[in-house]
Amino acid sequence: MFIEQPPWFYRVMFPGAIWRIPSPEKSIYLTFDDGPIPRITPWVLDLLDKYDIKATFFCVGDNVRKYPDIYKMIRERGHHTGNHTYNHVQGIRFRTKNYLQNVNKANDLIHSNLFRPPHGHMRFPQVCALRKQYKIIMWDVVTRDYSPHMTPNGVLNVVKKYTRNGSVVVFHDSLKAEKNMCKALPPAIEWLQDQGYRFSLFE
Ligand SMILES: [Zn+2]
Numbered sequence: 001m002f003i004e005q006p007p008w009f010y011r012v013m014f015p016g017a018i019w020r021i022p023s024p025e026k027s028i029y030l031t032f033d034d035g036p037i038p039r040i041t042p043w044v045l046d047l048l049d050k051y052d053i054k055a056t057f058f059c060v061g062d063n064v065r066k067y068p069d070i071y072k073m074i075r076e077r078g079h080h081t082g083n084h085t086y087n088h089v090q091g092i093r094f095r096t097k098n099y100l101q102n103v104n105k106a107n108d109l110i111h112s113n114l115f116r117p118p119h120g121h122m123r124f125p126q127v128c129a130l131r132k133q134y135k136i137i138m139w140d141v142v143t144r145d146y147s148p149h150m151t152p153n154g155v156l157n158v159v160k161k162y163t164r165n166g167s168v169v170v171f172h173d174s175l176k177a178e179k180n181m182c183k184a185l186p187p188a189i190e191w192l193q194d195q196g197y198r199f200s201l202f203e
Helices: 039-050 060-067 068-077 094-112 124-133 150-161 178-194
Strands: 027-033 056-059 082-083 168-172
Touching: 039 068, 039 094, 039 178, 056 060, 056 068, 060 068, 060 094, 068 082, 068 094, 082 094, 094 124, 168 178
Parallel strands: 027 056, 027 168, 056 082
Antiparallel strands: none
């Protein structure tokens, strides 16, 4: 359960970061990490169009470099994008200076004020430096769609069990998550809509 819904002591390690934004209306924030990927991202975009909802894509800079047309497609279809570093690097494995360089290199392609750290790992000085330039968007629900030990139904059940008003929900438009995400996302969206949730974008 600590993976699906991060506990308070994890949340306080990232002061100023956003995990959840409760509002008077029922709303949630749908997010996708690790794209853009030609085989997956356009499929997700078509699905989101079908349900007429918008999401935020935290992109890996190197994927944006490789697939600029797909990145453009995300923006043109009304979704927001955020920075997920250039090489999907973990802050705790990098010196702060090098980590920030990697983030800035991604920003040269992504041009967003939103940032999400890969694996949720950052050193404190990295958090402090990045929050001056970016809104750090963490998460309230991790679907674990990337896990080979998960099934599509398991992913759907995570959404049903943990989503609450204002939740930031994480899926992945990655090859690793394809098997679970593609099957779980349509029923998850339908369930969320049936519960009366609106799909919001970060300001
Ligand atoms: Zn990631």
